[in-house]
Amino acid sequence: MKGIVLLMLIYLSPAWALGDNMLFIGPLAGATTYSTSSGSTNRDTQFSYGMENIFVHDQWAGGLVYQYFSPGMEGSQTINVTQSNHWLAAEGKYRLWNENFSPYVAVGAGAVFQTVYTTVMGASDKIQGTFFVQDLGIGILGKIADDFGVSLSAKYYQFSNINGFNYFISVGFFPSLKN
Amino acid sequence: MIVWWGLAWVSVIGCNKMAPNGGVYRVRIPLDDHTGHYSLQTVELHTVKDIRAMAGSTATFLADGKFNVFAGKNGGEQAASANFGSTPSAEFIDVGGVLHPADFRSMAMAASMYHFESIKNFYDRFRGNENLKFPRLILFNVGVVHNFGVGEVELVNNAAFVPSLDLFWINPYKNADVPLAFNGGALAHEYLHSVFNVKFHAAEMANLEAGRITALQARRAEQSVAELWSSNEWLPNFPSFNGFPPPPDDGDLELGKNDLIKINRFIYGSLNEGIADYYGYEYSRNPGWLTPSLPTQAFRDLSVAKDFSWNVAGQKRLIMQSFSVDGAQTHLDVHWAGAYFSHMLYLVSQQWGSVDTEKAAFNFMGRYADKYTTDHEKRFISMGELVRLFFMDRSPADPLCQKIKAIFSGELNDGNFLCAFSGGTVWR
Secondary structure: OOHHHHHHHHHHOOOOOOOOOEEEEEEEEEEEEEEEEEEOOOEEEEEEEEEEEEEEEEOEEEOOOEEEEEEEEEOOOOOEEEEEEEEEEEEEEEEEOOOOEEEEEEEEEEEEEEEEEEEOOEEEEEEEEEEEEEEEEEEEEEEEEEEEEEEEEEEEEEEEEEEEEEEEEEEHHHHHHEO | HHHHHHHHHHHHHHHHHOOOOOOEEEEEEEOOOOOOEEEEEEEEOOOOEEEEOOEOEEEEEHHHHHEEEOOOHOOEEEEEEOOOEEEEOEEEEOOOOOOEEOOHHHHHHHHHHHHHHHHHHHHOOOOOOOOOOEEEEEEOOOEEEOOOOEEEEEEEOOOEEEOOOOOOOOOOOOOOOOOHHHHHHHHHHHHHHHHHHHHHHHHHHHHHHHHOOHHHHHHHHHHHHHHOOHHHHHOOOOOOOOOOOOOOOOOOOOOOOHHHHHHHHHHHHHHHHHHHHOOOOOOOOOOOOOOOOOOHHHOOOOOOOOOOOOOOOHHHHHHHHOOOOOOOOOOOOOHHHHHHHHHHHHHHHHHHHHHHHHHHHHHHHHHHHHHHHOOOOOOOHHHHHHHHOOOOOOOOOOOOHHHHHOHHHHOOOOOOOOEOOOOOOOOO
């Protein structure tokens, strides 16, 4: 996973120039929330953090987003489950206008790599699974200084039988790429 | 882009299916090894139609509901508001055809579903499921808030059968021990309440149709057992108990009809809890099935020796005394009184065998319900009388008989409870 992210960064390095292009890369922090049962107001909300990288060309943009979230240990001291999720997705964005702080719509797809630790009376079991994930969202992206920018995102996502909302803010390096 | 998204949606639809294999789901859940030690084991679910929605022909789950309950008339309870909950979204990771729960809730519901399937089969052996409706409805992680005029108290660390709604609920578990959703004995205990409920209604209707009770008496009998709650059930941690103290010698107590109804209702509740504890033992094969989940309830271990030394007059005083403390049963719990009866059934089971004792207890429930509906307003039906009623068809032979006399020493040592003699005449 780290290899994939690194590959993306190298691929979109400032050495690859295409006219008035920009590259955003920065850490993100936010939350992911989903209903614990169909139609219920009972929701599980977890802090998420990760990294976002966006290549911008005029009104089009695309890149990779990585997030980690985990509900932490659930259950009792005697019987409990800890779930952790690594979410890696490729996203395509369309900026509504080609100006600074233009809102955008985005679609994404990727994978959630889930690890589940189950502990029963001191004995632990580890299981891993991979789920296809897709999302649809909106956001806003813009520069706040010469080479720095901010990205705000809100999206609806789905993987396995989880349907929820994800929100995050990302502040990072946002230089223009020279021709 | 469009083709790519189309492929993505197709693959999503494919991934969302979690169909059973030949009608059977194999799931990994914590199970007891009959000694109170739990470990992860792979089990099969045979009656589940949708594992993610936790829906099947034996049981169906709803999750995250909320009830607000207040004190009703006649010592019962009423719901001020009721949200039964929503269809669950259980998550699993499929590894080689075995579903591993991906979170705690899914694991707890899968374990409860497994136990309900097994428990149904358990009660099928002696027609215990007659007139029960399936699938049974189970409310998982339901919040029940109690408003009895002293502030709000949330019910936790508990599971219950609710007779008026004919459903089960499993409340949030906040202790460090084994959550009740995994405790098969606890679920079999609650299931018994639904079986006893049916037996009670059948006896009530039979007496009504035979003219032995009036419609008004039938309604009063129904109301008296509609909801049986102890204020102790609302406490986050059940207090521990070591047995009732020896009774004082205060003589008999004259009781009016309303008091008779109250104390007979308490005995009904105690018997209900005692028999439920017994069936919890027979299902789990562990007399201490409750201790891994609620260690303070160790007195209810069926193998622990007990002595109920209160005679008939003493029992009346003991029960009436508890009602005098702010109108709530603060130190007398139906579970404690029931523990004496469950201990007796445990000893009987060691001598007669599980199958004979389960059938005897099942038949006894009907006989007792019959007696209760006709007599509960007229006279006190004591613990000793219940014991005699249980052994009506088959008297216990020594050494079992002596053990039973020792448990109910207050009533059964007066010479009118005789033991059967091997090879001799059986006294009825």
